[in-house]
Amino acid sequence: MAGSTLGNIFKITTWGESHGKALGVVIDGCPAGLSLCEGDIQVYLDRRKPGQSAITTPRKESDQVEILSGVFEGRTTGTPISLLIRNTSQKSSDYSEIASYYRPGHADYTFDAKYGFRDYTGGGRSSGRETAGRVAAGAVALKILKEMGVTVAAYTKAIGPVSIDAARFDITAVSRTATCMPDTDADKKASAYLKECMMKKDSCGGIIECIVNGLPAGIGDPVFGKLDAGLAKAVMSIGAVKAVEIGDGISVSTATGSENNDAFFCEEGIIRQYCASRTGLPVKKKTNHAGGILGGISDGSQLVLRAHVKPTPSIFAPQETVNKNGENIQIEIKGRHDPVIVPRAVVVVEAMTALTLLDACMLNMTARLEYLKKFYLPEK
């Protein structure tokens, strides 16, 4: 219960520190029969790994994943999948100084307050590097969702003052820019802004938007099991996220009901087709202020969420803090740090969204007695 396990049926447990021997994740509850190899996971880890552009830390980590269990002859067996990523670039000497003081904006002080001491090398468990395990598990969830017809894609919506609106974007374009903005112009402007920040020994924040297509209506549970509640937890649990929005998000507080309600409608041709079927009416919505979730349950339209990410706390400008002896001191942080967290966190938001959705989809398979009867009673 130190908080490293997530999910009800598709359950993951991550472990590992920034500068320990390795990081990893155990996935318990993965359905049997999924074709899975290291390559399926590596492609997602590569999107997160450092050292890929001028705006990420030059620290080099190959982040090679190894499947240790749960896969036999190329397919998942239904038993736990253990994924291991060895740490290779462990310059702990860089961090010797940090042991003596609390870095502002970091978890140094709170870990000390909780545990009585801390692993001070690179943030230990509180490092952003912890998300490698999430991304590895998310890759498996994303592959299963794809087989179910659900796609999850995130992109950088804003870096500092540079913002784009990309309700429809080419997901492959996200990987093509260093900022993960699927828009070359915005990418250039954002890159220029980031250089400016770096010159000022400063950092900046940004926004990640995640869009889900193909999710059927009916996913999520009432009350505390609401799909948006699960997503809020999953996304807020990413280190630097300080706000989570669903659909219109913060705008709803200044909207009126007539503006914010999404009208339902049926397309005539489709009605006839469905009326004879057991799955009910193919209800659609004229707008999507709700972001695809009503009463905590998916409504069949596009799911939209946004995460607001704080600026990298490790800045090179002088800062005031406290040392071990309780003395007020001024520090200048050294080392290798991204000037913005957002681009590398895009794939983490995708992963957390996918993990939450898949688990909810699995729970939903027992929502009706007719589902149980169809599953267990031999057909006549």
Added chain:
Amino acid sequence: MAGSTLGNIFKITTWGESHGKALGVVIDGCPAGLSLCEGDIQVYLDRRKPGQSAITTPRKESDQVEILSGVFEGRTTGTPISLLIRNTSQKSSDYSEIASYYRPGHADYTFDAKYGFRDYTGGGRSSGRETAGRVAAGAVALKILKEMGVTVAAYTKAIGPVSIDAARFDITAVSRTATCMPDTDADKKASAYLKECMMKKDSCGGIIECIVNGLPAGIGDPVFGKLDAGLAKAVMSIGAVKAVEIGDGISVSTATGSENNDAFFCEEGIIRQYCASRTGLPVKKKTNHAGGILGGISDGSQLVLRAHVKPTPSIFAPQETVNKNGENIQIEIKGRHDPVIVPRAVVVVEAMTALTLLDACMLNMTARLEYLKKFYLPEK
């Protein structure tokens, strides 16, 4: 796993529909020895109940709570506390029409999509009335937290365009205004705006801010057990909430690191006092952009969160939707509905915050081996 249970140690399970026989909650894991009577809980339920002012539904519910178990001779026994609230005003006839169509902005369609049919009387389980169980359980959590020196207080920060800043406010003032704004001027403006909305057969949204004082540093767990992740889930699980912010929230995405980092310091007098003690340095922060949480763990400063609440979806203006037969129709909702959800949800935000904090505080009691040894080894 239909989502009605929340918490790890202090675990609550709510139940009940808007127009069923009753609503309630079972609290499992409440520590033994707490002095508790119906009055302790009733005072919170009274803050949530309808029919109290011109801006809430005239539906009358006394919302009288009955303690059915878990309390003996005025004190909690450590066994489950069952709390019951009978529904008294069940005019189901009002709702007969709704059975035939899907109300925009409501969960009518998504419940049908999930379960194959729905309790159409007053929203059933998806009604805001479901929160009565949360508030009753929250009252118990709030009482325990108070005994631990922690206070939780929420207020209406905004209704439509009328907004206030109340980092320091008188919590008793919150209950004095119908809007739950602790500011008479703002309350008047907001009330005028609400009347306008009602005249236009419309509704509006708003913002609730919740402030926690006295929470020690060290509460919350890393990774998925982060305190802010738990709070985001708890608050987003309240029906109409579409965004959750911690501390500076959405502003962090446009801030720089030098602006957003909170500098640490020690007050000289206090240092001397603590240096000899085992509890570590009394570290403070010059600012509180973080809202009291760093790396998912409380930092000892004030905890601040905000919920953005959508406008009441039940508006009296004509709306487009779909009926049972798949026909596109126009409807006009009748009945008794609040023009704004915010004022009655203030106490729900308080309750959800308290439930999350107390559970995290209980988990934290096993975070160090020295705590176990101190608890179990007889003192010499």
Added chain:
Amino acid sequence: MAGSTLGNIFKITTWGESHGKALGVVIDGCPAGLSLCEGDIQVYLDRRKPGQSAITTPRKESDQVEILSGVFEGRTTGTPISLLIRNTSQKSSDYSEIASYYRPGHADYTFDAKYGFRDYTGGGRSSGRETAGRVAAGAVALKILKEMGVTVAAYTKAIGPVSIDAARFDITAVSRTATCMPDTDADKKASAYLKECMMKKDSCGGIIECIVNGLPAGIGDPVFGKLDAGLAKAVMSIGAVKAVEIGDGISVSTATGSENNDAFFCEEGIIRQYCASRTGLPVKKKTNHAGGILGGISDGSQLVLRAHVKPTPSIFAPQETVNKNGENIQIEIKGRHDPVIVPRAVVVVEAMTALTLLDACMLNMTARLEYLKKFYLPEK
């Protein structure tokens, strides 16, 4: 986490004390669409209730169940089902003396040790009366299992020295005798033995066997999620149970492998029929030493378990114990007590078995990717 919640998907939370206002249970995760009324549950509660024969306590409790939520127009809605049983016979005066000492064989001392004080009226939460909530929830699970073709039936296998072997018995016969032995001769002998015990102011123990038919192969999970592990927990959690056996149980420790292994075989006619189907071979076993579970997963044969129940600890003979002041004293318990726990616990064993099986069956519905694809991908 005071232990009153059980189950992963079909999750129940019981509450209530022997002499409180009421007892009850909340079922969360019950599939929608089950036809359910009070009568479905009452029939099981009636099998458990006291005052029905010479060998049960003369205390009269009508144990009338009331459905407070989760059922609409006669069918479950998928939301929590709250079941309430009011206590009617609360002669607390009977128990005033017990407050001052610890009854041997009861939980009086351990509750005091844990919580610092206890509800001393009739054992409070540790009373066998607590099982009413389990039986009410079990009735719902049993109804669902029946719709899936699974039947669960328990009977009294032994009372003191009187034992029967009833691998095949008429379940309706179980309810016909006061001992719940489906054998009139054994019932007479057991009844005579019980009278003897009562005359000696003593009590006795016994054995309950539970038999499940129709459970398909594949239910249960490896390692800690083993079906037998879940059953062991569920059955051992019944107050007076001190041992649980699966299949041959304790006999396996003196058996050899060649005796204990169950040979597999296929019936020739059936093979042809199945070979073309996707469900695999219809493998059967020549014997059933395993009791229907191999490696923690059901093997498609009859599931067999046994619970060993200790004698009623409340005996009228003089006993030695300790009072509040730490004085060693002799006591004579008064009041209304069954001379044997077994007959009224038969339906509790059935309930606990059903709850465990249904939850495992629901979990199993997500064990293969092909199940998810079949559920979510529209048929072409």
Added chain:
Amino acid sequence: MAGSTLGNIFKITTWGESHGKALGVVIDGCPAGLSLCEGDIQVYLDRRKPGQSAITTPRKESDQVEILSGVFEGRTTGTPISLLIRNTSQKSSDYSEIASYYRPGHADYTFDAKYGFRDYTGGGRSSGRETAGRVAAGAVALKILKEMGVTVAAYTKAIGPVSIDAARFDITAVSRTATCMPDTDADKKASAYLKECMMKKDSCGGIIECIVNGLPAGIGDPVFGKLDAGLAKAVMSIGAVKAVEIGDGISVSTATGSENNDAFFCEEGIIRQYCASRTGLPVKKKTNHAGGILGGISDGSQLVLRAHVKPTPSIFAPQETVNKNGENIQIEIKGRHDPVIVPRAVVVVEAMTALTLLDACMLNMTARLEYLKKFYLPEK
């Protein structure tokens, strides 16, 4: 939720197959500050590992454990501890034949029935080798319990017909004999019996007893959270266990209440000492039929449980079964197999007992309001 996670606060997740790359466990919720190195764990793994005597499989596995995370500068940090054991002896060729049929007494058929296919090399996840992860995690729990004054020790009580009574035994003697019987005579007799079994190409079962000293009264929760229910689950989840007993176990079903009740008493000298203290009376019991648990909560006396272990299902004598094509065939199993499971499972029972007890002890730390107040309120 494929069942590989156990525990509420001290939570473990095991993973790995018999012939995969590695096995391991992640411990989440281990308190910070425990001194821990590989050697602390290795000593327990060495007690479980194969190839140590004439009565265990000659398969050689060094079972070297590696700590990958959660320990910094020799102490646990409070974050997940990942333990890895590489498989070194993977003669998968031995197992090629097994792929084509179902071994009696094994989980081959049930895994196929559940997952649609199986890892047939050495039993995959259903292999006894899976318990390496449990033992590694158990070693950590045992070390913590020891620091709390609680000791857990198991021994072989019976192998086939050879049985001993060892309520008081020298735990170091357990490791000295190949049978894990702390009695040289019995060890010789049991060894002779095992040789006989091996000559007959057969195997045999046995009994493991586990004894816990130093456990304070008050551990465990009512209803489903009973300490004996948790222990029953934990021990029954060990592959070959078919029955679990607490205290007098199966004997209670033929005992009378006057025989089975344990009288309470106070020692006079001790009373005086305690009467002034807040911890209550030092109540003791004259006998211990209950095995240290009353009403699911520890009573402060010795905790006693027994596991009945079935004979090794892999025997070399000819057996009847079914092959892939549904043909009834006769097989002769080859390979490397222990003639009895018991000696290597002794340390597994210890581990499972320790894991359950530690988790219950941690939960108990929040059972009273006074504990929370003492923990959180600064002393005056």
